[in-house]
Amino acid sequence: LAAMGYADWGGGPRPESGHDHGSGEGEGPGEVAVADLVADPALTADVTAELVVRDEGDRVTVNGSTPGPLLRATEGDLVEVTLVNEDVADGATLHWHGVDVPNAADGVAGVTQDAVMPGEEFVYRFVAEQVGTYWYHSHQVSHEQVQQGLFGGLVVDPADPEPVDVDEVALVHRYGGAGTLNGAEGTTAIEAEPGDDVRLRVVNTDNGVATVWPAGVPFRVLAVDGTEVNGPDEVTGEAVAVPAGGRVDLGFTVPEEGVRVDFSGGTSLTVGSDPTGRRTPAPSTVVDLLHYGAPADPPFAVDDPDRRFDYVIDRRPGFLDGRPGMWWTVNGGLYPDVPMYMVEEGDVVVFEIDNRSSDAHPMHLHGHHGLVLSRDGEPATGSPWWVDSLEVGVGETYEVAVLADNPGVWMDHCHNLPHATEGLVAHLMYA
């Protein structure tokens, strides 16, 4: 079976894509500095797309639909996306969630660019260096625009892919109350034959955690936040929790009777035939990534970091922008009176995230991936667990190591997006 993206389920058109530099020997992007590749307007992009955003009342659409088109690139491609704002009055941007793009392409209105106002456009360029599952969304009034639909999927395939029979993206989203997968409520059927290998890329575009559970079939967690899991274990009868903003790729082989995959929002996928005929109860056990998969050495030394930072989350009454209320605090301060985490390029930084509030927070750092070292003092013992979106439960403490290798000013905020609006925001800043 051919690989199918969600665009094949009736979404928008796929971008034009020509992977020409893969064939020419000696001309690969590895021989040119990435910054030059991105900045040189004379270089032709491998993947180009124009994304037109429009205000349709309770929805914001991208090329006439929500979610917007699935963008698909190959590792090493120069990606060029033009955002055209037709009439979104607040302006809009595109943030490449989980992709460690150059700072100027990060799409944070008010930080890396101005919002793109109605009638304006903006060109994003970056090299797709990280293989995996990502997504894009507006980062202007994002607690409204993302909820209303200004987002879409992004997949970067390896230059030398391993064959898979079925490759699907499932964007989890609630519009108002109703749960959807790629914009569709209820159950979506995916064609597959018994024996097919499936990679299911689950992207949580909501504000709360999404759980997903393949019923009856053993499965593996193949990747988390775009990074492949080392030596993934086979599990049966467990659920997988995907934090807001996070992605998990699941892998399984379709048995004779098919596979049913149920999601917490009331949606389901059937792959091949439907083995149960209806939703299955959510398993009570959730895969714990702290101990999942096989260990491997991290690519940088984490034992003796150059800097250690506290990121203590709490809540208290006060004034934010002159508005009285209960607001989130970082290290006791109300935004913008919160720390700038100052680093120098090359630093190994360990963040200790300590959630002392009575709500969970899916914390998202832009421009970098973090390696989870421990939770509540318990060391990570499984596969290196790389995150850009990490669910920090009530009372939990995580240590996360980050290599400061992407200069700029980067947001580090809660991806329960109303919480970010209520002050749960800090910045990582290069000296």
Ligand code: C2O
């Ligand atoms: Cu997906 Cu700062 O966001």
Ligand code: CU
């Ligand atoms: Cu939060």
